[in-house]
Amino acid sequence: MEINSIKNRAKKRFLFIICEIVLIFFLSIFASLSQTMNTSKAVYLPKGSVGEIISYLAKLNFKVDEFDKYILVLMGFPQSGWIEIGQTSLSKFDFLYKLTTAKAAMRDITLIPGETTAYFFYEISKNLGLNYNELMKSYLENAPIKEGFLIPETYKVPVGIGEAHLVYYLINTSKKQHESLSRKIFGEWDERRWYEFITVASIVQKEAANKDEMALVASVIYNRLKIGMKLQMDGTLNYDLYSHEKITPQRIAKDNTRYNTYKYAGLPPNAVCNVSFDAIKAAIFPKKTNYLYFVRDKSTGAHIFSSTYEAHTKAIDRSNKAK
Numbered sequence: 001m002e003i004n005s006i007k008n009r010a011k012k013r014f015l016f017i018i019c020e021i022v023l024i025f026f027l028s029i030f031a032s033l034s035q036t037m038n039t040s041k042a043v044y045l046p047k048g049s050v051g052e053i054i055s056y057l058a059k060l061n062f063k064v065d066e067f068d069k070y071i072l073v074l075m076g077f078p079q080s081g082w083i084e085i086g087q088t089s090l091s092k093f094d095f096l097y098k099l100t101t102a103k104a105a106m107r108d109i110t111l112i113p114g115e116t117t118a119y120f121f122y123e124i125s126k127n128l129g130l131n132y133n134e135l136m137k138s139y140l141e142n143a144p145i146k147e148g149f150l151i152p153e154t155y156k157v158p159v160g161i162g163e164a165h166l167v168y169y170l171i172n173t174s175k176k177q178h179e180s181l182s183r184k185i186f187g188e189w190d191e192r193r194w195y196e197f198i199t200v201a202s203i204v205q206k207e208a209a210n211k212d213e214m215a216l217v218a219s220v221i222y223n224r225l226k227i228g229m230k231l232q233m234d235g236t237l238n239y240d241l242y243s244h245e246k247i248t249p250q251r252i253a254k255d256n257t258r259y260n261t262y263k264y265a266g267l268p269p270n271a272v273c274n275v276s277f278d279a280i281k282a283a284i285f286p287k288k289t290n291y292l293y294f295v296r297d298k299s300t301g302a303h304i305f306s307s308t309y310e311a312h313t314k315a316i317d318r319s320n321k322a323k
Helices: 002-034 051-057 069-075 094-101 117-128 131-144 162-185 192-207 209-229 249-254 277-284 311-322
Strands: 036-038 042-045 081-084 089-091 104-108 154-158 293-296 303-306
Touching: 036 094, 042 051, 042 154, 042 162, 051 069, 069 094, 081 154, 089 094, 104 117, 117 131, 131 162, 131 293, 154 162, 162 192, 162 277, 162 311, 192 277, 209 277, 209 293, 209 303, 293 311, 303 311
Parallel strands: none
Antiparallel strands: 036 089, 042 081, 104 154, 293 303
């Protein structure tokens, strides 16, 4: 009798401990799911497994952990693409639930070839009501190069997206495309070599009148660099927020940065704009020429290319007469 009583008490004690453990477990889950999450009003989710999505969110400093993937599985599989969260502060439970149920209202933003990152973000800050300084800060902290990294195209982004999330999305999307093109051309992804081509491509993008001229402009750049001749190209001065400024003799005289290729030999310290794949290909595969000069033909808008200064001055005279 006494032995049975002891056994019964032991069973009850064991069940009590199990119940305590279960209760503590569920209370910890409740506490975790009740904690406040800070987020942007829209979040981008890549395609992938639940674990990959949780890892992606963790990299963006969302307060999620390995256990949350099991919660997500119970709620339903997260959608890919932009998710409308709708508010910047909510419980983790509500946040995870929205990842499986909501979609975001989208709008287009377009980056054209030849535009600088600074000017692009300046326009975005006005059109989307975002903070320009925060956009630039986030970009400079995360982009592998200061300029020329974003791929010119039309991006679909959600209304209410935050600065950091937008920049991360643009950089991540662009990196995949850079790597893909590099592997297609070279069979490998050599970032340092690729970014050197982007610097040349950015000058090509600023200077060429059309796609057909790009490889010719690239040849002039390489020919001048080879003999130590200054590039003396206006486009290198259209960096940052100077993107649309007309280059005058006064501007050339007062700009003392390395972007001023009238004063300094060699390439500028960074790319001067974001570039098309056509410009990158021209930088990689320039035409083989002896050209050292080009001037815009005012009658056609295209350029006249010359190998000697004498031929160049004649081209200038011809262009001025056609004005």
